[in-house]
Each structure stands twice: as structure tokens, then as C-alpha cells.
Amino acid sequence: MSARQVIRNLSFGDLVRYRLPVPGVVSILHRVSGALMFLLLPLTLWLFDLSLRSELSYQQLRQVASGWFAKLVLSALAWALLHHLVAGLRHLALDLDLGVDRIAARRSAWMVFVVSVPLAVWAALIIFRVM
Amino acid sequence: MAIGARRLVVGAHYGLRDWLMQRATALVLTLYLIALAIQIVSARPLDYNAWVSLFVPLGMKAATLIAFVALAYHAWVGMRNVWMDYVRPVGIRMLLQLGTILWLAACLVWAVQILWRV
Numbered sequence: 141m142s143a144r145q146v147i148r149n150l151s152f153g154d155l156v157r158y159r160l161p162v163p164g165v166v167s168i169l170h171r172v173s174g175a176l177m178f179l180l181l182p183l184t185l186w187l188f189d190l191s192l193r194s195e196l197s198y199q200q201l202r203q204v205a206s207g208w209f210a211k212l213v214l215s216a217l218a219w220a221l222l223h224h225l226v227a228g229l230r231h232l233a234l235d236l237d238l239g240v241d242r243i244a245a246r247r248s249a250w251m252v253f254v255v256s257v258p259l260a261v262w263a264a265l266i267i268f269r270v271m
Numbered sequence: 272m273a274i275g276a277r278r279l280v281v282g283a284h285y286g287l288r289d290w291l292m293q294r295a296t297a298l299v300l301t302l303y304l305i306a307l308a309i310q311i312v313s314a315r316p317l318d319y320n321a322w323v324s325l326f327v328p329l330g331m332k333a334a335t336l337i338a339f340v341a342l343a344y345h346a347w348v349g350m351r352n353v354w355m356d357y358v359r360p361v362g363i364r365m366l367l368q369l370g371t372i373l374w375l376a377a378c379l380v381w382a383v384q385i386l387w388r389v
Contacts, residue, residue: 171349178349178371185381192322192389235294
């Protein structure tokens with residue numbers, strides 16, 4: 141009798157050892173960035189409200205955004221938006237059957253990082269007023 | 272366009288409509304962000320008055336509100352997918368989905384208030 145292959149789902153502990161290919165990394169980060177923006181939507185709206193309500197609230201916004209933790213959160217939001225946007229455009233291309241073979245998909249996944257990471261770093265530098 | 276033997280793109284409920292709307296709303300949001308970025312760049316230096324005056328015209332209010340509606344729909348489909356993938360118990364999943372809808376609806380109302388106070 142031959143041993144039957146047991147097919148099972150990944151368990152939580154497997155996640156650490158599992159070598160996710162680059163398109164998989166882009167995909168899960170698309171999800172993470174989307175969920176992050178969803179959860180922080182009230183924060184975004186609050187900042188939007190402060191920015192528009194009055195001259196005073198505008199100054200209040202500048203005050204709120206001057207702390208390092210606030211700058212960190214804003215940088216995370218900027219990264220989330222940029223990654224989600226660029227990875228999303230890649231998804232749209234895939235939906236149109238563009239670049240669906242493995243090599244092209246892997247290359248475009250790298251391209252997502254090549255475009256989104258420098259943009260996110262640039263945004264963070266502006267947020268921290270380094271630039 | 273037909274998908275399979277009987278399913279139509281304009282037909283009812285195959286999950287396809289939400290899939291398609293997620294793409295459509297993504298395009299709306301991308302176009303809005305590009306337009307907003309152009310407006311911001313051309314309004315520099317951006318102080319309070321320049322920023323507020325961007326949102327005074329009705330056209331900009333309408334565009335921004337449409338973008339928020341697109342955002343709510345887009346986020347709904349995305350979060351529903353997340354709940355469906357990771358939360359197995361039906362009761363908890365429905366609760367989370369309902370919470371997501373209420374959350375997004377509340378955010379939408381807030382967005383209207385913010386915009387029309389300008």
C-alpha cells in the first residue's frame with residue numbers, strides 16, 4: 141500500500157517558513173494596505189475636516205501633524221495609498237490578460253516595489269520635513 | 272458580454288458585479304487622485320485659503336463626493352473579501368460585514384458634512 145499524500149491547509153506556524161513569491165508579497169501587501177486605509181478612514185476624515193473647517197482648525201492640524209508619531213502614521217498611510225495604487229494598476233493589467241505568465245508577473249511585481257517604495261520614501265521625507 | 276452559458280455582465284448577482292464595480296471604483300479613485308494632485312500642484316503655495324478655495328466650486332464638491340462614494344463601495348468589496356477569506360463562523364462574519372457597511376455609511380455622511388460646510 142502506498143502512502144497517501146495528505147493535503148492540508150497551511151497552519152499558522154508554516155507562515156514563517158513559507159517562501160512567498162514576489163507577486164504573493166505584492167498581493168498580501170495590497171490587502172494589508174487596503175485594510176490599513178479602511179481602519180484609518182475616520183482619522184483621514186478628521187484630518188480632512190480640520191484642514192477645511194477654519195483657519196484655526198488648519199493651524200490645529202499643523203499642530204497635530206507635528207509630532208513624530210503622527211508623522212509616522214501619516215507616512216504609513218502614504219505608503220499604503222501608494223502601494224495600493226501601484227499594485228492596483230498591476231491588478232487591472234492582469235485583469236486585461238496583460239503579463240499573466242509567470243516571468244512577466246514576477247517582473248511586474250518587482251516593478252510595483254521599484255515604483256511605490258521610492259515614492260513612499262519621498263512622501264515620508266516630505267512628511268518629516270527633511271525635504 | 273456573456274460569462275459562461277447564461278451569465279451576463281449586466282445580470283444579477285454572480286459576485287461578478289462587485290468584482291467589476293471594484294475595478295470601476297478603482298479607476299474613479301485613480302482619476303480623482305490625479306485631478307486632485309494637479310489642482311494642488313497648480314494652487315501652490317498651498318496655504319489655508321488656497322486649499323479651501325479648491326473645494327468651494329460645486330464641481331469639485333461633486334467630484335470629491337463621488338470619489339468618497341466610490342471609496343466606500345471599493346472598501347466594502349475589499350473588506351468583505353477579507354472577512355470571507357479569514358472569518359469562518361457565519362455569525363461573526365455577518366456581524367463584521369454589517370459593521371463594515373455601517374462604518375462606511377457613517378464615514379460617507381461625515382464626508383458630506385465636511386464638504387458642504389466649506
